[in-house]
Amino acid sequence: MKYMDMIVSETLRKWPAAITTDRMCSKSYTIEAVNPGEHAIHLKPGDVVVVPINGIHRDSKYFPNTDTFDPERFGDENKGNIKPYTYMPFGLGPRNCIGSRFAILETKTIFFYMLSKFNFVAIDKTQIPIKLCRKNLNPVGENGMWIGIEPRTN
C-alpha cells in the first residue's frame, strides 16, 4: 500500500481538492519586501490572508518538473526533500482538515477494491491531457472527467 500512498499524495499535490485556504490575522504583522520592486505588506487584525495551496504545489521552486505526475516525490528517498509548509492539501496547523485521515483511508479503500476487480481505461470522451474548466475555481475537467471501467479477467 506504500505506492498507493505515494499516488494519493502526488494526486493531492497536482490536483488539490481545496485550491486555497485562508486565515484571519489576530495581530499586526509586516511581511517585508524581499525582491527588488516589492513593497512591505502591513497586515492588521481582521485582515484575511489567502493561502494559494494550488499555486504553492505547482511552484517549480518547491516541486521541480512541477507538471509531471511523479509519485516518487513522496517515496522514502525523496520525501525528506519536501520543504515544510509547501505541501498542504489538507491545510496546516491547529485548524487543518479534521477529516484528512478519514478521506485518505476512504480513497485508498475505494481504489483498492475497484482496482482488484476492474481496469480503468481511456475512452473516446477521456480528455488527455485534461483541460480544466475555466468557470470553476475547483479542479474540474471542462468536459467532465470520463474514464472507462472494464471487469478484470485475471
Ligand code: HEM
Ligand atoms: C480529499 C478530501 C479532503 C480535502 C482535500 C480536504 C481539505 C481541507 C482543507 C484544505 C481544509 C482547510 C484547512 C486549513 O485551512 O488549514 C479543510 C478543513 C476541514 N475539513 Fe477537510 N478535506 C477533505 C475531506 C474532509 C472530510 C472527509 C471531512 C469530514 C469527515 C472534512 C472536514 C473538514 C473540517 C470540519 C474542516 C474545518 C477544520 C477547522 O476549521 O478546524 N474534510 N479540509
